[in-house]
Amino acid sequence: MEVPKGFVEKLWRFLSFLPFFLLLVTLGLLKGIIISPVAVGIILVGNSAVIIGLWPAHFLWTCYCVIKTKRLGLLLKIVVLVLLPFPLLLWPVCGIAASLLGAVGYGLVYPLIATFEAVGENAADKYYHCFLDGCLSTLEGSCTVVRDFTDFCFHSYFSYMDELSEKVAVNEKPMDIKLLRLPSCLLASIIGMVVDLLLITAVAIWKSPYMLFKGWKRLLEDLIGREGPFLETVCVPFAGLAIILWPMIVVGAVLGALISSIFLGLYGGVIVHQIPAFQEDSLWMGLVYIISIVSHFDEYINDLLYLREGSCLPRPKYRKCMRNHSVELERTKPKEIDRRDQKNRKGSNNTNLISERSRTLKGTIQQFKSVQVWDWLFKSCEVNGRILLQEGLLDVKDIGECIVKGKCKKLDIKLPAWSILKCLLASAKSNSTGLVILDDTELTRNNGPRDKMFEWFMGPLLIMKEQIKGLHLTESEEGCLRKLIMEGNHERPEDWDGNDFPSTDNVRKAQLQAIIRRLKGIVASMSRMPTYRRRFRNLVKVLYLEAIQASTIGESSNIRYGKNLKESWTERDGNTEEDKYGRPASDDQILV
Known part of the structure; x- marks a missing residue:
């Protein structure tokens, strides 16, 4: 538009x-x-x-x-x-x-x-x-x-x-818990809860008029110019509702700051407990944290409202070795980086509105959403599942155990782990700064979903990609990894001795085994998400249909087994149709 x-x-x-x-x-x-x-x-x-x-x-x-x-x-x-x-x-x-x-x-x-x-x-x-x-x-x-x-x-x-x-x-x-630290921890928590409740609430109330008028100003300008959230029709009702209810949102933000200040103050006791025992000033460090966290909160509000950088409040160090004990609140925030970049690009004739405006919806369309990353993962698992069926690394018995008995470890852990590893191999070869998920699409920190869950998974994957890039794997090693992930053990380098792995270097084997173990741990964490099991069940149904049609199960015994599975499946789920599973348009569109 x-x-x-x-x-x-x-x-x-x-x-x-x-x-x-x-x-x-x-x-x-x-x-x-x-x-x-x-x-x-x-x-x-x-x-x-x-x-x-x-x-x-x-x-x-x-x-x-x-x-x-x-x-x-x-x-x-x-x-x-x-x-x-x-x-x-x-x-x-x-x-x-x-x-x-x-x-x-x-x-x-x-x-x-x-x-x-x-x-x-x-x-x-x-x-x-x-x-x-x-x-x-x-x-x-x-x-x-x-x-x-x-x-x-x-x-x-x-x-x-x-x-x-x-x-x-x-x-x-x-x-x-260290009993000797409990009195100091309790004292720091009580003082922190009272002091931070008053100071952080005062900062939130002081900044609330800025939040009210700046929010109204930007929303009204976007409404008149049909920009920002008003650019797309689907977002207009919620943006219009935000204008009407913006004072309530500001009040809710102040109440949220009040509630969060209690927990931030209570964390002072944790700081006291974390200080090494040989330091006698642990209680003092907890009290210093109580003052410092107010400055962190003020800086966060300034970044959120695009006010001046930093904070005028004192920020003493509450850990003697800040490099070894980095604090999450002290890390540079993405919004702060975006704001600095906008100020650097801003010309002398531009207004402050350019630096204050958040990205419009039209500009964020190019960014991936979490559901798109999920779609890629399951489509990739489907394509790789077909390949593994053809190579005999998966068969109808594996799918049957998953459907009937619920034993899906080979499918819900090993299959996604191989799909992600294949993506890492392709990304390492292409010298990509992120992960190459399609032929012409790259997933990076900049265009990825803006949520903490994505960061938790993206960071380790990028590290593993660099590790794989440094190993310079050959094609024969990559081909052997597929079999090792699906059928091998990865505890010791000697576990790969009888699996025809081309390299005899135990250090190289140990590095690859560590990467595979970490991948399986990441997949195990993903499998606990609510949508994963439902999407995975749909994937199993698709692979089951592929397994029935494959020539490797054409024998009569396997066909009878497949019929029994189909009957059991129908009894459990009520139908054998695909349940809104997003199938890829063609296999050659998916790189991994």
Whole structure:
């Protein structure tokens, strides 16, 4: 959509769009009011049944894992066991209340979004779709929410607890509480909670008028010029609602600062406990942290509101070796970097509006979203799964064990690990600064999703890519890695001796094994996400259909086995059709 130029054009565009906007908002809200009760019923009943039904198992298994774990010392374990019943007893109440609020918001907002998406620039049959879109899809999405929540409570949670109770390394020291530090920790936490509550709240109240007027100024300018969030039709209702409710957002920000200040102050006790025992000024360092964190908070607010850099408040160092104990709040924030770059590019004739404006939606379209990264991963797993089926590294029995018995370790861990490793190999060869996920597409920190979850996975993958680049693997080694990942062990270099690995260098083997172990750990963490299990089940169904059609299972015994699997699958899932799985257009479009 072309942004109008000139005051008259902007005013005419605004006046002509206003009635159209009001009609769409009214229609979307009417659909939301009609659909929302059904969506609320589905999510509330489904999630409540899962929470109440699994609560006894969650309670008992959590206590058992805490007792069994070797990662916690005796004193800390006793404290956790004493305090653990409180969150476990509050979990059903909080979980059901959150499900109710989330269901109401989802039932109202999603039909409204679908209404505006139906009248987008590239939409067909706009009149038909603006009335029907968002009705059935909201109900289907409600069922998906319940399914993902069930997967998390039934699989992911127990996986986290099992990891807590796993055996630890011999040289790993358990976390414990030092009794001699408890008085100092409690004193620092109490002082920090009181002082930071007052100071941080005062800073938030002092900066709230700036947030109010700067937010209104930018939103109104974007509204008149059809820029920023008003550039795309689907975002207009929420941007317009943000103008009306902006004072409430400012009040919510102040309340959020007030609540967060309590936890920031309590962290002073953790700082005291972390100071080495030979330092007698640990309490003093905790008190210094209480003052320093206010300066960090003030700097964060200045960056958020595009005010002056840094903070005028004192910032003493609360650790003697700051290089060895870096603090997350002291790292340079991306918004600060963007603001400095904008100031450097700003000409003498430009206004401050250019440096204050955030990226418009039209500029962020080129950035990847989390769902796009998920789509790439599962499409890549599908393509590589076909290749492994042809090579015999996967067969119908592996898929059968996953569908019938739930034993999916070879599929849900090893297959994604090989797909990601193949991506790392291709990225290392191309000298890419990021990850090459398609023939002409590169995923980097700049165009990747703007969330912490992506950063947690992206950082280690980039490090592993550089490690692979330094190894200079040959084609024969890369080909052998596929078999080793799917069938081999990776604990010692000697485990690869009988697997025809071309290199005899044990150091080289150990480096590759470390990379594979870390990849499997990353995939294991990803498998605990709520959407992973649902998407992976769809992938297994696609590979199952591929396995049935493959010539390697043409024997009658395997065919009978496949029929039994199909019958079992139908009984468990109700159908054998593909469940909205995003298939790639063609295999040659996917590099990895």
